[in-house]
Amino acid sequence: MRLAIIDTGDLLKVVWTSIVAGIGVTAAFGLAILGAGRAMDYGREGRPIEALAYGTLGVAATATVVGSLVFGVLGLIDS
């Protein structure tokens, strides 16, 4: 009965948003570092296909981080 006075919808929103943003964006940034690092290593070793694959991963992960930040701040402004 007491749960009725607590906005569980808002609480759950905070929980899932925090988990997705806190872990997801952090992991995406880690993948960006991994992609950039490995792409440089394979590039130096003359393995262009692997370098391209990791470079693509790095760019996609960076785009995910930037997109998430812009989406999050715009969401706050609109709320």
Add this chain to the structure above:
Amino acid sequence: MESDVIVVIVVATALAFDFTNGFHDTANVVATSISTRAMAPRLAVGYAAVLNFVGAFISLEVAATVARDVVDPGAITLIAVFAGLVGAIAWNLTTWYFGLPSSSSHALIGGLVGAVLVAEGPDAIFFESGILGKVMIPALLAPTLAFLVGGAAILVLYRIVGNLRPARVTRGFRGGQIVSGGLLALAHGTNDAQKTMGVITLALIANGTVSGNSVEVPDWVVVSAATAIALGTYVGGWRIIKTMGSRIHKMDSAQGFAAQGAGSAVILASTQVGFPLSTTHTISGAVIGSGAAKRLSAVRWGVAGNIIAAWVVTLPAAAGIGALTYGITRLFGTGAVGPVVVSALILSGATLLVVRRAQQGPPVSTAADA
């Protein structure tokens, strides 16, 4: 005319509280970036001050919660708002003097509730839907969530970059901390400055300047609250820089990034739904989580225990001081004399504490030391 004088005193007191909030919390916002050497101290402090200012303009959900959902805006008086603010400031000064990791936000809510309880009775306080549902439960949830998210994030990061060269990883995450540290400052400004906006709006409602039905926060309130917290952050930073280095727990740049990311995520998510939570406790939870996930013994659990103790004590203690302040102020009637006398008393007390603290050396610790 006399009520206008009280409004001016209340607004000045609220902005002073906002300034001390920024001053007090600078360490929590910039400590991680500085300790991992992601940013030079001077740059980190200036950057945090600017983003605290910008953050205050992003949302008004928390301001609306403080002005509308904690106490009944239709029943509140200017003297009660004033007494609540003084209760919060007095508690903040006391905990600062003794070096206790207290939350300015909980002090503000506690002071307000105590003063309104004595002034208008329990019917003027929204205990269940407001205090419990929008303050107490989020206050418990946020640091716990930040702890878990910070811990999980660092474990995921170590898994992803564990096989890379350490120098490259450090360089990458130091770059990332420029973004995550900025986001944390933005989140801090967004949630904390809005509490002051909410209290000033409450005073304007009590004075009849703003309608209690729609709870519109005037633009000048937003700008002045943003300026006060940014100035407090900047001024507080110079004090922090002097003591930085020896007191902050050593963490690597990946941990710093994970802690800042987790703290920002929880604060911004809570801000979006209007929860006025303690940014200090949330950031501390994320810092402790990212440390504990790597190695349990790396965390100063004594400091963590102090944070929990301060969490339990702050609300009732600030409420008690708020109630007492209301009683003292009302001894002088309902005019401007009471607020003027009490303002002079709190100013004298603050000066005395600052002088004594300066003579005895810096206070013990901040929450971010964890």
